Amino acid sequence: MTTGHPVRFSVVALVASAGGLDALAQVLGPLPADLPAAVLVAQHLDPYRTSHLTSILAGRTALPVAEAADGDVLVPGVALVVPAARHLLLTPERIVLVDVGALPPARPSADLLLVTLAVTCGPRALAVVLTGKGTDAQAGIRAVARCGGTVFAQDEATSAHFGMPGAAIGTGLVDAVLPLPGIAAAVLGHVAAAAVGNPAFSPPGGGYPQ
Numbered sequence: 001m002t003t004g005h006p007v008r009f010s011v012v013a014l015v016a017s018a019g020g021l022d023a024l025a026q027v028l029g030p031l032p033a034d035l036p037a038a039v040l041v042a043q044h045l046d047p048y049r050t051s052h053l054t055s056i057l058a059g060r061t062a063l064p065v066a067e068a069a070d071g072d073v074l075v076p077g078v079a080l081v082v083p084a085a086r087h088l089l090l091t092p093e094r095i096v097l098v099d100v101g102a103l104p105p106a107r108p109s110a111d112l113l114l115v116t117l118a119v120t121c122g123p124r125a126l127a128v129v130l131t132g133k134g135t136d137a138q139a140g141i142r143a144v145a146r147c148g149g150t151v152f153a154q155d156e157a158t159s160a161h162f163g164m165p166g167a168a169i170g171t172g173l174v175d176a177v178l179p180l181p182g183i184a185a186a187v188l189g190h191v192a193a194a195a196v197g198n199p200a201f202s203p204p205g206g207g208y209p210q
Contacts, residue, residue, distance in 0.1 A: 005122035006092040009076045010037035010194045012187055013117050013125070015110035015140075017044040017132025019160025021056065023180055024130065028061040028079060030184040035063055036195040037126075039079035040088065040117070042108045044132065047085035047100050054081040070097040082108040090116040106136040110164070114140025118147040125149030126190055128183060129174075132164035138171060145173040152176045152186060 016023055020043040031039070045051050057079070058065035068080040068088055072095040080095070082088040087109050089096040100107040110129075114137060117125045127144045129137045131154055141151045151174045153165040158180035168174055178186055 005120060005124065007074060007121045007124055009074075010124050010126060010191045011040065011074060011090075011117060011121045012037050012128065012191065013040045013042070013110075013113055014128045014130060015042045015113065015132075015137050015164070016130035017106065017134060017136065017161065017164055019131040020044070021053070022160070023154065024053075024057060025060040026180055027128065027130070027183050027187065028057055028063060028065070031061055031063045031079075031188065033062045033064065033077060035077050035188075035191065037191040038074040038076055039063065040068070040074075040082070040090070040113065041065075041079055042082040042088065042110055042113050044106050044136070045084040045108070047107050049084065051084040054083075057081065068095055068097065071095065082113065084108075087112045089113070090120045092120055106134060110137035111140040115143040118143035118149055121147075121149065123148035123150075124194065126187065127151045128187065129153045129165045129168040130180075130183075131159040131161050133161045134163050135167035137164055138167040141168050141173055142171060145171075150175050150190060152178055152183060154183065155179050 054067045065079045067083050086097040125144050153168045153174045155177050156162045
C-alpha cells in the first residue's frame, strides 16, 4: 500500500489516563521486539511529579521502551513514552516535544498527539484509546479517521474509567471496541496485515466487534 505520507510503516499510538498503567502494560506485554511498527505511548501524568512510567512498562514487554526525546525519529520495534510535562507532536522528520502550560489541554495531550499522527501517517496510523477520565482523544480520532487511519477503543466492561473510550466510541468513528485482554492481539494482527499490504485485515472471528 502506498500513500503520500512520509512514514512507510505502521505507527500505533496508545493513549490513556486514569487506570492506564495496567491497561498499557497489558497491551504492550505481548508485543514482540521485532514488531514491524513504531509505538507511541501517552498517559496523562502529573507534570510536577517524577514519572516512572517508562521504566515500569519496559519491564513488562520484550518490545524496547524508551522515553521520547525532542528530535527522536520513529523506529519500528521501539515504543516511545511521552514524558511528563510535555506534549508530543509528530512531524514527517522528527518528534517535537512541547512544554505544557498551567492550563488544559490534558497533559500529555492525546488530541495533539493523534492529530499530528493522522496528518503524518495517514492510513498507517492506528490509534488505541484506553481507560481514562474525560474526553481527551475525541478530536484526535476524528483526525485519524479523516486521514484514513484506524481506531480501536477499550470496552466499558474492562475499563477502569470509561470517559475517554466512551467519548471515542460516541463519535461513531471507532473501528473496533475491544476488551482489554484482546487489544494486543488485534494490534498485532492489524500491524502484520499492514506490513504485507492487506488493508482488509480483520481478526479471527469475522471482523472487528462493535
